[in-house]
Amino acid sequence: MSKDFRFGIVAGFAPDAAAWTATARRAENLGYSTLLVPDTLGTLPPLLAMTAAATATTTLRVGTFVLAAPYRNPRLLAYELAGLDFLSGGRLEVGVGAGRPAAEQDARALGMPYGTAGERIAQVRSVIGEVRTAFAEGGLSVRRQGPPILVAGSGPRMLALAAEEADIVALAVPAVASEEGLRGPVGTLRDLAGARFDDIELSLNLFQVGDVPAPWLPEGSPTIPDDAAAVLRGSPREMAGTLLRRRDELGISYVTVNGFYADTFAPVVELLTGR
Template identity: 80%
Template sequence: MSREFRFGIVAGLAPDAAAWTLTARHAEDLGYSTLLVPDTLGTMPPLLAMTAAATVTTTLRVGTFVLAAPYRNPRLLAHELAGLDFLSGGRLEVGLGAGRPAAEEDALALGMPYGTAGERLALVRSVIGEVREAFSASKTTVQRQGPPIMIAGAGPRMLTLAAEEADIVALAVQADTPEDGLRGPIGTLRDLAGARFDDIELSMNLLQIGDEPPPWVPEGLRSTSAQAAAILRGSPREMADTLLRRRDELGLSYITVSGFFADALAPVVGLLAGR
């Protein structure tokens, strides 16, 4: 049986606090399930931004896309996330990763050791363990079993960890990956997870809705390929049908997109959310 569709927006910038809380309320009004905050030194601190968003909404879940484990002390982070779960009324989701390509520069700026790929992977595992322990021991958390854990990855080592621990797996593939290119990592995850695979929610982030690329993509990197799975084109009905087919064929049911495209994808959210 297919999972119900969920949709989330990824955002982490605003000109002021009022604009940020308006972003959260607008996402909720449009029917999005989650507001996800990236973890970079060029965007708002994710836990603070999530707390602010949670206090002005009632159903919108808040999460990270994704926390870089190398930046943080796992036990302290778990303590703070447990507090955020309380403040949000149990609407917290936690996305984790070993660090995006530019993460090493941020780690150095923060005075944190970046470590090898293996050390960073071990930190992700450590954060997951600390979070689940903190939530089960806390008297104030709402999600006593722990928040849904999302792991972003596409390589064998990260998918191995995701197969063991993740509730949600976000496919961290290149932006120009065609739809057929998604079958490889999904198949690997299926093989690694075994019977657990059906319990994992599969997610994909869309780079572009319609024909115009987002303004932050450099001119030389803009892709117009009709084959890129991260680019969704057509009428709302046509886009909805594409996502329905991907859910049926690949199991992708949790779709995220930059807040820049929140309004453009909203008609599709209206057609599919919760269905």
């Protein structure tokens, strides 16, 4: 059975605090479900940014996209997330991963060990376990069942963990991957999750919406091909049609975009939210 669509924006920059809270309110007013904050040393500290966004809104969910488990203390992180859930009135979503390509540099800057791929995946599992324990024990948390857990990945080891633990799986395929390239990770997850697959919400982050290239790309960067799944072009109804077909064929119902495209994508959000 298909899940209803919902949409999120990914943002982590603002010139000042007022602009940041305005971003959160704008996302809420445009009908987005979530504001997701990345975990890098070049963006706002995610938990602080999420707390500010939550206190400036009333229905908008706040989440991480995604916390890098390698340089986080799982138990302390779980305690802080429970507090954030309390301050947001139960609007927290927790995204966690083994580290994006540049995460090793951030870990080094923080004086934290980065570890092997296997060690980092084990740290992701540890973070999830500590979060669930912290919420089950009560204390500051609003929800004993804990927040939805998002795991980002596309390789077999991360998908195996996601199949066991995740409520949401963000398909972390390269920006140049075609729609056909989504089928492999989705099929792997389906096989690994078994009967649990139908309970998992599948998510994809769009790299570009419309014809305006992402402004953060350095000049001379390779062009993202037109058939890339992370690029969505056409009228709002054409874009909506593409996303409807992908949901029917692949089960992807949770779509996120960079905050730069929030207004451009808003008509699609209006067409599809709750459908």
